[in-house]
Amino acid sequence: MAALLVSLVSLVPLGFVMWVAVDAGWDTVVRLVFRARVGEFLLNTLLLELLAVPLCIALAVTLAWITERSDLPGTALWRAVAVAPLAIPAFVHSYGWISAVPSLHGLPGAVLVSVLAYSPFLYLPVAAQLRRLDPALENAAASLGKTPAAIFALVVLPQLRLAICGGALLVGLHLLAEYGLFAMIRFDTFATAIVDQFQSSYNSPVANLLGGVLVLCCIGLLALEAIIRGRERYARVGSGAAKTASRHRLGRGMPMALGFVILFAALALGVPLLTVVRWLWSGGLAVWPVAEVGTAFGQTLALAFGGGILAAVIAAPAAWLAVRAPGRLQRVIEACHFYVGSLPGVVVALALVTITVRIMLPLYQTYATLLIAYVLLFLPRAVTALRASLAQAPVELEWAAMALGRSPWQTIWQVTARLAAPGIAAGIALVALGITNELTATLMLSPNGTRTLATQFWIKTSELDYAAAAPYALMMIVLSLPLSLLLYTRAQRASVR
Secondary structure, three states: OHHHHHHHHHOHHHHHHHHHHHHHOHHHHHHHHOOHHHHHHHHHHHHHHHHHHHHHHHHHHHHHHHHHHEOOOOHHHHHHHHHHHHHOOHHHHHHHHHHHOOOOOHHHHHHHHHHHHHHHHHHHHHHHHHHHOOOHHHHHHHHOOOOHHHHHHHHHHHHOHHHHHHHHHHHHHHHHHOOHHHHHHOOOOHHHHHHHHHHHOOOOHHHHHHHHHHHHHHHHHHHHHHHHHOOOOOOOOOOOOOOOOOOEOOHHHHHHHHHHHHHHHHHHHHHHHHHHHHHHHHHHHHHOOHHHHHHHHHHHHHHHHHHHHHHHHHHHHHHHHHHHOOOHHHHHHHHHHHHHHHOOHHHHHHHHHHHHHHOOHHHOOOHHHHHHHHHHHHHHHHHHHHHHHHHOOOHHHHHHHHHOOOOHHHHHHHHHHHHOHHHHHHHHHHHHHHHHOOOHHHHHHOOOOOOOHHHHHHHHHHOOOHHHHHHHHHHHHHHHHHHHHHHHHHHHHHHHO
16 A cells, blocks of 8 residues: 555656646647747757767767776776766766866757766666676677677677666656756756746746656657567576676777777766866865855755655565565556656656645645655665665565564564665665755755755856855765765676676
């Protein structure tokens, strides 16, 4: 019942989109949606997806092959470098690039910064899959006279299909939802238009209907990924031999591979980090209002881990059912939990704004509404982490504890929770990382007086006071770095298993 209740709440944003369209009437929908400006947003979105996602795939696959299958020295360092951009929020990436190259605007700038900021979402699953591939098929292809390039194209790449599709879907959804990066680059998308409309007129029908179009884009992206992924089988029959693939000698290609990873590190890490350091140096101690930065850091920390703990508690029933009682109803409940994570934050925020204003006004611009938005946005992260950790807690130990007189609740607390504690902590950390870098929902839903690192950074950059924004950017990186490191280490361990 608890999982079902959470699923019904998760359906609220989708129901909101449908209700807005019905309430506005067909004539209003045609007048506000079928116009040139909306067509421009749609064209920008299509161009962004068609350019950025394939470039992310190419970059991530290349980095994964270099770090996992080549004899490049220092692979542990380059693996960390490939994941490190996760610790830098996307709008901080754009802040770094706009400061370094003020003329960088429009589609080229949006594609460049998006690829650098979001490529780790593809690198992680692709690298993990490369580590787990059985080299027997590659050896068989080599024995048939295939060249290394042909083996990669015909044998390795098809086996990476699921990892690439999953990572590409994640990148595509982030591109649809991102606001801060594109607003700073001055590239118009549905997300930037919705936030602009919301700030100019609360509960604007234009913003609500644009949110509906954005949801349709998300659904189209999900359907496209399902079609491309297909239903092919990727597992073999039989256990096979536990064998690690041999690393390829780069030979004369060593300088090129080394130059490639150094160039990526310089563009994805060097530019934003050096920009932050430069602004901090130029501003001096005057840009460090210790009380304000400390308040923003404390509020961000409280919201991040408060939202993370709440998301873990709310996700627990669905994760428990997925492991202990799988079935058709459980799959439907889990799908409801996961779909809401594919919605842009601006759509979820719009839904909660409209509902609280029209039905539950006392909840408007309260921390309760803000935390609900965080839970809805990052619920899939919590469910995934808890599901994996609960699967590693043997049900036989629960039976033994109850046979010794423990009640079901005592068994969960004393046995299951302790065994699943590392996964629960990872789920909380994953949600906290998302909340730390979340901007749109926080801007639209936070109570008056709320000062998070992201919102304070955005206020300073909106005033073109880049030096004053640098401390907040640095604190976001400091807070995100250990959480990103935890994500990286867990991905490493999972791929080894």
